[in-house]
Amino acid sequence: MTTVFRRAYAGLRWLLVGTAVAAAVVGLSAVLSAVATGGPDDHTVAFRSVAADRSLAADTGISRQQAIDKALAAVPGGQVTSIQLDTDQGVAVWEVELTTPAGVEHDVTIDADSGQVRAVVDPD
Structure with a gap:
């Protein structure tokens, strides 16, 4: 046992x-x-603070809706498919994607502080 x-x-x-x-x-x-x-x-060494990106969202000169209005003025007849706040070379920008009735997609970059349209990219 x-x-x-x-x-x-x-x-x-x-x-x-x-x-x-x-x-x-x-x-x-x-x-x-x-x-x-x-x-x-x-x-x-290449640390990027996410908190800095959030502070950009709180300190923008133009609102999300104002950025949409600027993008629609840059691409008449377009419909917004997406919008996001991002940085471009250290500058806060709104990146707006639009599609025209013909199905053409456009990317519009708007300075989040001044509201100036920085770029309109057409897929030519």
Whole structure:
């Protein structure tokens, strides 16, 4: 009877050791992956702050609707398919995508501070 318990305990012990080793390998893999991909505490020279982008959204000179109006004036008859606030060479810009009734897509870039149309890209 003691032999049965001894064998069962030995099997259980190896099962526990194997589980602990597997957990350590998985944990170490997760840590190495986070380090390799620049995890949440990535301190690199080319760091770009997401908070800076959010502050641009709060400090724009023209609103989203004003940007849409400027883009529609630049592409008469167009319909807005998307709009987003972005930066272009450190300047806050509204990027507006429009489609004309003929199906032609246009990308209009508008300075978010002055409201000036910076570019209208036609897919010629």
